[in-house]
């Protein structure tokens with residue numbers, strides 16, 4: 001294979017992982033080309049506006065221990081603001097709406113004790129599961145053959161605990177508890193620093209957000225890279241061997257010394273590798289499916305719930321909206337409510353029905369004033385025409401112990417990035433950035449000796 005382009009590395013995918021890898025490799029003096037299938041950069045980070053306010057259809061929040069994405073944002077001049085968290089949170093539970101403070105909603109003493117017991121047992125399991133290589137845990141086989149639902153039932157978790165965990169599963173993996181491997185859940189939550197850090201606002205992953213949206217970070221990285229980023233370039237085939245790689249789209253073939261594939265495992269199956277990948281690496285793509293999560297935003301003249309002493313934060317056991325946040329720019333308006341919606345019941349609906357169902361949910365939590373927004377937008381990641389799904393992979397039982405060792409192991413000059421390959425904050429923007437930096441380091445080592 002000759003390398004007429006003079007390129008060192010092709011990066012597939014211009015999400016946070018691919019752009020970070022390209023930025024790091026470029027900074028080290030390597031010649032890089034990024035090929036992105038969509039007509040935009042950012043991947044699962046996509047910012048739009050509602051009533052003139054930037055809002056994120058994908059990733060929104062960032063927490064204090066997500067240090068790599070925070071460092072990147074600071075370098076690019078993208079400030080954060082605290083997530084609005086003043087006043088009472090609401091919970092719609094068993095048909096009643098009640099208010100509470102803190103992350104743990106108002107339940108009976110017995111229910112709260114059960115939640116604490118399960119959280120403690122869950123995190124204790126994490127002690128035996130090494131970050132980055134969960135399949136090596138002494139308990140790996142047992143945990144990977146259980147779903148989270150199966151485990152909860154085996155330790156006699158109460159119904160309220162299971163329902164709360166189901167909400168966590170929907171917002172974290174975009175799937176139900178009976179779909180996700182217990183080994184995956186334990187590893188994922190350990191990589192996020194524990195259940196509290198993952199779910200909390202103060203001190204946790206929802207502590208802050210970017211008032212200009214998260215996609216600006218990707219856009220600024222792409223601006224730096226200039227014509228090294230090519231949009232509308234769906235990679236269909238990768239030829240690889242000791243002499244280098246040739247990466248094919250429908251219209252071009254780009255040669256280089258190595259390739260970084262920075263797309264979720266589920267989407268890697270649409271690329272033909274020549275020669276074929278090791279059998280278990282190739283099969284990984286069909287065993288690492290994406291979950292599905294959707295969002296609905298409603299904008300009002302003012303954040304009227306604030307004057308009622310409410311934070312805008314709510315939990316509901318009745319969908320399709322099951323979690324809400326206040327992402328308003330200030331007290332004086334516009335007021336913007338974000339609702340995470342359950343893809344299973346929300347995504348099949350027509351646009352008018354989606355809007356009506358989302359507003360019904362906002363009304364049931366925040367009252368009649370929520371019925372008449374000045375603007376509304378929703379987004380279904382399951383319906384993306386290219387590279388669908390998100391927030392992240394919903395890894396089923398058996399996948400980690402069968403294929404996990406292949407997840408990020410390079411195959412010759414083929415390297416793997418993407419948040420699903422991260423050891424810390426896997427599934428989040430921070431994990432994507434960390435994976436891009438790790439892949440860039442691996443490629444640098446490879447290029448120095450090949």
Ligand SMILES: Cc1cc2nc3c(=O)[nH]c(=O)nc-3n(C[C@H](O)[C@H](O)[C@H](O)COP(=O)(O)OP(=O)(O)OC[C@H]3O[C@@H](n4cnc5c(N)ncnc54)[C@H](O)[C@@H]3O)c2cc1C
Nearest residue numbers: 013015016017037043044059060061235390419427428429
């Ligand atoms: C609804 C939702 C809410 C979320 N909330 C948060 C949050 O609050 N905080 C947080 O930190 N994270 C959140 N996330 C997760 C976060 O968005 C992801 O972890 C992160 O964006 C993943 O980045 P990535 O670069 O690994 O992958 P991606 O962003 O998926 O990038 C991969 C890129 O590769 C491209 N691609 C795929 N196949 C090909 C191909 N064959 N050829 C060329 N290009 C290809 C895709 O178009 C895409 O642009 C959320 C995600 C969603 C969907």
